[in-house]
Amino acid sequence: xxxxxxxxxxxxxxxxxxxxxxxxxxxxxxxxxxxxxxxxxxxxxxxxxxxxxxxxxxxxxxxxxxxxxxxxxxxxxxxxxxxxxxxxxxxxxxxxxxxxxxxxxxxxxxxxxxxxxxxxxxxxxxxx
Amino acid sequence: xxxxxxxxxxxxxxxxxxxxxxxxxxxxxxxxxxxxxxxxxxxxxxxxxxxxxxxxxxxxxxxxxxxxxxxxxxxxxxxxxxxxxxxxxxxxxxxxxxxxxxxxxxxxxxxxxxxxxxxxxxxxxxxxxxxxxxxxxxxxxxxxxxxxxxxxxxxxxxxxxxxxxxxxxxxxxxxxxxxxxxxxxxxxxxxxxxxxxxxxxxxxxxxxxxxxxxx
Numbered sequence: 001x002x003x004x005x006x007x008x009x010x011x012x013x014x015x016x017x018x019x020x021x022x023x024x025x026x027x028x029x030x031x032x033x034x035x036x037x038x039x040x041x042x043x044x045x046x047x048x049x050x051x052x053x054x055x056x057x058x059x060x061x062x063x064x065x066x067x068x069x070x071x072x073x074x075x076x077x078x079x080x081x082x083x084x085x086x087x088x089x090x091x092x093x094x095x096x097x098x099x100x101x102x103x104x105x106x107x108x109x110x111x112x113x114x115x116x117x118x119x120x121x122x123x124x125x126x127x128x
Numbered sequence: 129x130x131x132x133x134x135x136x137x138x139x140x141x142x143x144x145x146x147x148x149x150x151x152x153x154x155x156x157x158x159x160x161x162x163x164x165x166x167x168x169x170x171x172x173x174x175x176x177x178x179x180x181x182x183x184x185x186x187x188x189x190x191x192x193x194x195x196x197x198x199x200x201x202x203x204x205x206x207x208x209x210x211x212x213x214x215x216x217x218x219x220x221x222x223x224x225x226x227x228x229x230x231x232x233x234x235x236x237x238x239x240x241x242x243x244x245x246x247x248x249x250x251x252x253x254x255x256x257x258x259x260x261x262x263x264x265x266x267x268x269x270x271x272x273x274x275x276x277x278x279x280x281x282x283x284x285x286x287x288x289x290x291x292x293x294x295x296x297x298x299x300x301x302x303x304x305x306x307x308x309x310x311x312x313x314x315x316x317x318x319x320x321x322x323x324x325x326x327x328x329x330x331x332x333x334x335x336x337x338x339x340x341x342x343x
Contacts, residue, residue, distance in 0.1 A: 069237065076233075093200055097243050100201035104229045105236045114201045 013040035020056045020125060021045060026063040031070030038078040045083060055084040056125045060118070061091030061099065072102055079106035088121035089114045131190055133238040137228050138164035138192065141218040146211050153209040159198040161219050165191050168215030169277055169288050172207045173297070183298040184253055186212065186276050188287075195243050198222060213288055257300045265299040266309045268341050270318070270327055278327070286325045 010033050012024045021044045023037050045055045079087075079102065089099045089112070096114045103112040115121040141164065146152065152163065152170060163170075165187055172185040172193070184207065187193050194205045220228070229236050249272075256268040278284040296306035313319045318335065320326040335341075 069233075072237070073233065093196065094244055094247060096200040096202075097196060097247075098240050101199050101229065101236045101240050103201075104226055105231060105233060107230050109226070 011037050011040070013037065013044065015044055016058065018122070018126070019048075019053065020058040020122075021048070022058045022060070024060040024063070028066040029064065029071045030068055031074045034071045034074035034078065038074065038082065041078070041082055041084075049083070054086075055082075057082075057084050057087035058118075058121060058125060059087065059089045061089055061095040064091060064095050067098065072098070075099075075102050076106045079103060079108045079112060084111065086125055087112050088125045090116065090118050090121040092116075130238040130241055133234055134192060134242055135164065135190065137225070137235055137239075138162075138218040138220060141220040141224070144217045144219050146215045146217065148211050148213050148215075150211045150215075151208060152211065152215075152217075153194060153205050155205060155208050157205045159194060159203055159205060159222055161221055162195060162198050162225050163193055163209075164218040164220075165189050165193075166216040166218060169212040170209050170215060171212050171294075172209055174207050181297050182257070182300060183294065184257070185250055186273075186288075188276050191246075192239075192242065195239065196247060198225070199239060199243055212294075262299065262301045262305045262309050263312070264339055264341055265301065266295065266306065266313065267318075267332065267335050267339065269295065269298055270313075270332055271336060271341075273325075274327055274329060274332075280329070282329055283320070284327045284329050285321070286327070289323055290325060 010025065010027050010029065014022055016022045021041055023041065025033070025037065041057060048055045089095070091099075093116075096116065099112075100114045103109045103114070106112075113121075113124055115124065143166075144163075155174060167189055170187045170191075170193065171183050172187065173181050173183045175181055187209075193209060194207075197203070197205050229239065253272065256265060256272075259265050259268065273286055273290075274280055274284045277288045278286045292307045292310060293303050295310065296303045299306060310319060316331065318328050318331045320328065
């Protein structure tokens with residue numbers, strides 16, 4: 001039986017059948033967990049790029065609880081350095097405020113958007 | 129420290145003086161400008177289909193609005209914002225503020241932390257509006273008013289003149305009910321003064337504790 005580690009409880013990354021790279025963050029996050037998420041996206045993104053497909057990222061923050069300055073700086077690092085076409089985040093208001101502010105800090109607001117729910121996030125990601 | 133950082137960001141903005149009663153932002157307006165209150169008080173309210181006004185919050189000196197609407201990226205203001213007194217504001221356009229936050233972690237973190245504090249206070253106010261007891265609502269409101277529009281002390285005077293209709297609108301009760309409850313609290317020595325309310329915080333805290341009201 002596969003052992004579920006603490007890290008995998010906090011973060012899951014997979015490719016959605018619609019072609020998005022999807023990340024789910026749960027619980028409290030720090031610099032390490034966010035950097036792990038960035039490394040995961042990098043791996044999946046490389047495969048998409050080799051197939052000449054757009055890199056679209058969907059991030060679920062509905063179960064995010066606490067974060068710290070280290071995790072915020074790591075998130076901004078990821079926003080700036082990863083190669084992607086668009087990234088959509090969704091979650092409650094306080095995470096919308098946090099992620100949108102981090103996207104402003106990163107200077108990548110044109111490629112990132114924050115939503116209240118998954119339906120709106122997916123709709124924006126899929127637009128041509 | 130946070131508040132200092134926020135004040136520094138906004139004090140480079142344009143100054144605007146508005147009279148009492150001026151609506152600063154209408155519900156549904158885009159978040160074109162963000163405002164820092166230097167002096168005065170601004171009420172936040174919505175209007176029901178019946179035309180009744182429901183005051184949800186009051187912003188005072190040092191407060192910024194409509195920050196959550198701006199920072200969340202929604203781009204649309206959810207409430208009406210109206211001056212309760214003469215108000216002096218510093219104004220930054222949404223693009224100007226974006227430029228100040230870009231590459232500036234200190235500014236971004238300060239604004240997010242402040243937004244979280246205000247959101248929690250908003251939630252508390254909305255919870256208090258759903259209490260099914262006029263007396264408990266008013267007592268909870270008095271505690272909020274001391275923090276936002278008063279000077280905390282044993283006999284806390286509010287810096288703003290509130291009518292019974294204002295109190296009623298802040299508690300989702302009729303003016304008549306608000307009037308009766310205020311009279312009762314005056315008889316109990318919790319509320320003194322007429323034009324600018326003075327609140328006996330020792331008696332108020334005792335009531336808060338006795339009634340199990342957390343604020």
